[in-house]
Amino acid sequence: MIAIGLILLLTIGITKPEQDTAATPAPATTAAAPPVEAVAPSPAVAAPEDRVRVSDLAALDAWARELAVATKLPATVLAAYGRAEMWLRGESAACHLSWATLAGIGQFEAAGSGPLPVPPGIWDRWAARATHDGKAPDNRNTDDAAYTVGRYLCSSGADLSTGRGWWEAVLSYTRSTADAQDILNATNTIAASSRAR
Template sequence: MLALASAILLAGCVPTNSTGSPRELTRPAAPSQEIPDPQNPAWVEQTAERTGIPERALEAYSSASIQLAELMPECGIGWNTLAGIGATESRHGGYGGATIGPDGTVSPAIVGVPLDGGEGVAAIPDTDGGAFDGDTEWDRAVGPMQFIPETWSFYGRDGNGDGQADPHQFDDAALSAGVLLCERGGDLTTDDGWNTAVLAYNQSLSYANTVADRAESYAASTSTATE
């Protein structure tokens, strides 16, 4: 379920049909101990081939996990969790035919429906003057990790070191998503921490299970390839 279709990401709207229960999957159950290395073209190419994740998106997820290991070492978030969210939110930045440029900018910009209080969405009047979402009346979820501008104002981080935080730039978006998850969940190597974090990102059990399934699949792909 894409946040752009449902527009419930961090909007405080809880779906009424959610079933199932999320479970921990911040890192594979039987990891290969392979350390992600976004600066290593061989690692990026091989992992992208195994998982089906675009190389530039994979660089953003893995770089964010490395930065977070230094900034918030108590969190323990895995790159595969970020990838699971990116896949669910925007198809790794490919929703609607969008592509990721070499600099990590996703274009055309991925922008969700207006959060105008209609069916299935919260009412969030414009908070960014349309700077990120092009809407001066209502906020909309934006970018490959589908941040609402109001939430971006709290969690937006500069992931690529260019001096600005842009939700449409993949490195920035991935690191910011990780910061949000870590702050909300604490220790994401525990069931409670992971579940709390992902449900803070999107208040849907079915969403959390989808992210978990995808994170598990990515972890299994990399683990199996090295066994």
């Protein structure tokens, strides 16, 4: 009888008493998930077209100066965001990156002025010179930072004109649903002001 008891004990094992799961905090997750009904930002006035063999600098500067009044963003910063949209139309056409998303990130992450903050891992992999002048990219350069963030957002192949695509791309940058919601709100405000000019 004792032998049978020992065999059962060794075979079945000893079970621990159940723990109160309410008192144990859930482990933190590293990647946030998009909301169930993810919504993409409202469309903004598009940046000028990138024209082959014709300087687009004058058109970009005029566009940025015009939108600077409506959006209350510096024209130099708007030009950087617009240039990123222009280049990525050709490089990642299916991405549909809008300059307004970069502006929304800038409003939230960099208080609307100066270069977007680019996390080191993103910079190391996606850094590029926005002006294509052969110089090394500089993370303190507004154009290079905007272009790099744009390249990163488009790197997954997501369509940023869709709710799910936009949220997945922005969440991969922020890692926070609350931050992504703030960026969405800022993006929508900026897009609306661009259309109201």
